[in-house]
Amino acid sequence: MNYSIIIYVLGLLLQFTAGFMMIPELVGNIYHETNALYFLLVASGALLVGSLLRLKKPKDKRMHAKEGMIIVALGWIVLSLVGAIPYFISGEISSYTDAVFETASGFTTTGASILTDVESMSHCMLFWRSFTHWLGGMGVLVFILAVMPSGADSMHLMKAESPGPSVDKLVPRVRQTAFYLYAIYFAMTAIEIVVLICGKMPVFDSFCISFGTAGTGGFSVKASGIADYNVFCQVTITVFMFLFGINFKFYYLILCKKIKDAFKMQEVRWYLGIYAVAVAIIVVSIIGQVGSFGKSLNQASFQAASIMTTTGYATTDFNLWGTLPQCVLVLIMFVGACAGSTGGGIKVSRIIIYAKEIKNEISYLVHPRSVKRVTMDGKAIDDTTLRTANAFLGAYVFIFAISFLLICIDGFDFTSSFTGVAATINNIGPGLGVVGPYGGFSGFSCLSKWVFIFDMITGRLEIFPMLILFNFATWRKK
Incomplete structure (x- = not known):
């Protein structure tokens, strides 16, 4: 275990966190808010600690997969714990557990909230709340890779932090890949901000809502x-x-004028198909209740996009919809968005893999001598990716079951408890029942909130980086 590189990178992460906090501090000064001072104080502390951790440069700069996963898991825990301090010391969130919940929900782009009166918060706190979505959407360590020189070993950081069953470099150099990803991310965010401002949304709201949309987070103002x-x-x-x-590989291919290759991506076609079917079912189901096709299409397309991409925004209380549209939302809640996007969930690519594995197994039972490979975009998927995808599903189900049992101790109804776990581990935000679009997680116990915090971080990091922290073999010296 290369402890020196772990400590060194965590110090770098704290230094960047200090820099990130200066942005809401600036927003607070613009609106003449005294709470902006708390960001300056926490940023100063984070910068000091980060600098101390980086005083001694590691002699061995090699970073293997194990170190990469540990850095990412510890990094996101540190981000949540440190990012919560301004909420807590300012008094805008009185409980540190609640502050960590809100921060973890922000960085993991979950959008679940314990706040009951969000509009009473100061502008700087609201901005930080939404800005954590934008930072967490593409990944904080991916951002660091994009702006700092890095070696080939840094690919382990990107693989551990980026959502999806596999991560490929868009270009030979990891730093260039991270740069292109964030360039596309930044450009799309900027375009949305401009369009929303043109649509007469207030400037402050446009920034916050765009941050939440880009990171598929869902915090509103x-x-x-x-x-x-x-x-x-x-x-x-x-x-x-x-x-x-x-x-995001889809956009990169388009920018490289490989439009045919972009639209040949099987995952994108499945993503579009699942979304279209979900919208159609919901429209047919709610049109009688809503009263017009246009309004039902608007609500259905918005909520389907919000839930499937795990953003979590709402334009209506879908708790009032019938059973069928609610079931559709729960199903696409588990499916999630594409791998390599900012969305959460199991991911469409894994759904494709599981569907093809089932098809091949049935074919093998009918024709025992047949040999078929699972393919994606015309290429055979290697055994490592298949093994990891299957292990992911097993670990996912296990963690979901344990979390659900622990949450049930609070005594809430089945729907609220089940969808509460689903909403946090899939990084969605709202569920059904008590945790519906106009509900929240404030009523849960302290234990349940820490379970939800664990689920949010675990779901965002695709489970294994967090699980490796609890493996005793991880910390043994060779």
Whole structure:
């Protein structure tokens, strides 16, 4: 175990966190808010500790997969613990557990909240709350890779932090790959901000909502979510939620003028197909309740995009919908967005792998001598990826079951407890029942909130980086 490189990178992460906190501090100064001072204080502390951790440069700069996963897991825990301090010391969130919950929900782009009066918060706190979505969407360590020189071993950091069953370099150099990913991410976010401002959304709201859309997070600056904004803004958010749920390799191929290759991506086609079917079923199911096709299409397309991409915004209380549309939302809640996007969930690519494995197994039972490989985009998927995908599903089910049992101790109804776990481990935000779009997680016990925090971070990091922390063999010296 190379402890020196772990400590060194965590120090770098704290230094960057200090820099990130200066942005809401600036926002607070613009609005003449005294709470901006707390960001300056915490940033100073983070910078000091980070600098101390980096005083001694590691002699051995090699980083293997194990170190990469540990750095990412510890890094996200540190981000949540440190990022929560301004909420707590300012008094805007009185409980540190609640502050960590809100921060972890922000960085993991979950969007679940314990706040009951979000509109009473200061602008700097609201901005930080949404900005954590944007930082966590593509990954904080990916951002560091994009702006700092890095070696080939840094690919382990990107693989551990990026969502999906496999991560490929878009270009030979890891730093260039990270740079291109963030360039696309930044450009799409900027475009959405401009479009929303043109749609007469307030400038502050446009930034916060765009951060939440880009990171597929879902924190809003209003208690009503997105319902109070005009239809143009709602449609714009729907479009961008859907776009941020697509594998970013798709956009890279388009920029490289490989348009045919981009649209040949099987995962993108499945993603579009699943979304279209979900919208169609919901529209047919709610049109009688809503009253018009246009309104039902707007609500269905928005909520399907919000849930499938794990953004979590809401324009209506879908707790009031019938059983069928709610079941559709729960199903696509588990499916999630594409690998290599900012969305959560199991991922469409894994759904494709599982479906093809089932098909091949049935074919083998009928024709025992047949030999078939699972393919994606015309290429055979290697055994390592298949093994990891299957292990992911097993670990996912196990963690979900244990979390569900622990949450049930609080005594909430089955729907609220089940979808509460589903909403956090899939990084969605709202569930059904008590944790519905206009509900929240404030009523749960301290134990349940820490379970949810664990689920949010574990789900964002695709389980294994967090599990490796609890493996005793990880910390043994060779």
